[in-house]
Amino acid sequence: MATPRRDTRGIVDAADLFARVDFRLREPAEPLRARVEHYWLIDWNLTEPYVSQVVPHPAVHVVFQRFAREDPFVEVAGVQLGLFTQRLEERGRVCGIKFRPGSFRPFAPAQPVTDWTGRRVRSPGIFPPGHLPAALPAVLTPDDEEARVAALDAFLLALDPRPDPQAELATALVERIRTDRTIRRVTAFARAEGVSVRLLQRLFAAYVGVGPKWVILRYRIHEALERAETERAVGWADLAADLGYADQAHLVRDFTSTVGVPPGAYAQAVR
Incomplete structure (x- = not known):
């Protein structure tokens, strides 16, 4: 762990x-x-x-x-x-x-x-x-x-809760998403884990509370938020590609809907 x-x-x-x-x-x-x-x-x-x-x-x-x-x-x-x-x-x-x-x-x-x-x-x-x-x-x-x-x-x-192998599996899968930036699609992730998308979604619903797609997207926003706060000049197009977005517009849309302001405006405000 x-x-x-x-x-x-x-x-x-x-x-x-x-x-x-x-x-x-x-x-x-x-x-x-x-x-x-x-x-x-x-x-x-x-x-x-x-x-x-x-x-x-x-x-x-x-x-x-x-x-x-x-x-x-x-x-x-x-x-x-x-x-x-x-x-x-x-x-x-x-x-x-x-x-x-x-x-x-x-x-x-x-x-x-x-x-x-x-x-x-x-x-x-x-x-x-x-x-x-x-x-x-x-x-x-x-x-x-x-x-x-x-x-x-x-x-x-x-x-003193009882051991639960399914909980341990769910925790390990979310940790894998958090640490492996190549995980960008639920279908590919399920295939790599040797399970169906439906089974993966059921596990996440029962033990995580949100679906694997939500987890992947949320960790992307966390990364973008941290970069906006710590880097003087963020290359948003490069960051979007690095995080697995199709283009910069999709990153801006997700960031804005989650944080409430576009990433460029947020970076300027915190600086």
């Missing part, structure tokens, strides 16, 4: 976010690393509201949250199909668990992951009785970061 990513790919204008909040990624306990990519911890104390935006990954999150003038709560956030937007103001804290794509199903085996797609469900009834109420203060109260990470580890380790 690859080491969890340490970049912040998908965050829109990450530098602006980091200038306003305290954002950290932490690794889970070793027994959890095959299923959990990382924990993400955010603390803020703002003098004026700020809206964060993320181009979502094909991953499910369990998120412990504390906002000003609200009771603390936990929610399951399925794969979000559009731009994920969160308003932050005053003081607050979020401690999130990012599951590896395909790896959430063992923790909630009764339903396919597509049931969570596009949804944010507070206080989900999928965990043992009393498990969430006990975990909430343990995760959100300590100012000590190590204590919060330990509480997240304890929360997941107590669930």
Whole structure:
């Protein structure tokens, strides 16, 4: 299993976010690393509201949250199909668990992951009785970061899900898409894996929450977003070809529909 990513790919204008909040990624306990990519911890104390935006990954999150003038709560956030937007103001804290794509199903085996797609469900009834109420203060109260990470580890380790070879297969297939830029078509990918397109789609629906085509396109946008933020002069036509688009216009269309602005305008704004 690859080491969890340490970049912040998908965050829109990450530098602006980091200038306003305290954002950290932490690794889970070793027994959890095959299923959990990382924990993400955010603390803020703002003098004026700020809206964060993320181009979502094909991953499910369990998120412990504390906002000003609200009771603390936990929610399951399925794969979000559009731009994920969160308003932050005053003081607050979020401690999130990012599951590896395909790896959430063992923790909630009764339903396919597509049931969570596009949804944010507070206080989900999928965990043992009393498990969430006990975990909430343990995760959100300590100012000590190590204590919060330990509480997240304890929360997941107590669930002790059964092994699921299909979940492991789904996770491996999504990781292959993420790391192999030659994977551009679902039909070719299915053929290379020795399965039918229909079987691949059913596996992704049950364990990832979105189809393989969506995953391929989303990782393309993540790459384009990162290039727009880190390179002074992006050759969009060359990047489009590198990412497997038929032409630059298709990249611009997908980027604009996902992020809300054309890639050139976005690159100029973040610089």
